Amino acid sequence: MLKAQGKRYQAKYLGSVKAFIGVRDVFEALTKGGARIALATDCKGPELKHYRSLLNVDDLIDSMRAETTSNTASRIHALSDWRSESWGSQPRRPLWRRNSV
DSSP: OHHHHHHHHHHHTGGGOOOOTTHHHHHHHHHHTTOOOEEEESOOHHHHHHHHHHHTOGGGOSEEEEOOOSOHHHHHHHHHHHHHHHHSSOOSSOOOOOSOO
16 A cells, blocks of 8 residues: 555656755755765655755765664664764764655
């Protein structure tokens, strides 16, 4: 059932998704201020490719991880561990935005 819903979303709605105005400006301001950006998502395949093309910030992302885990707490913990492994330390201020492009 979930697979069918995903296919229906991709066919009917994915093409109409728009990025928030100014996303690139925000990412550029963060990186100019010394922030390092990690993109963590449970999205994958053509859907992820589409969202990334909308954002147009791949050159500003330091690390990316796509994972499918149903438990939000375990996702946050896994991201925290991955961030430490990737960068050698925790960022000063984590910035979380969930399920938005």
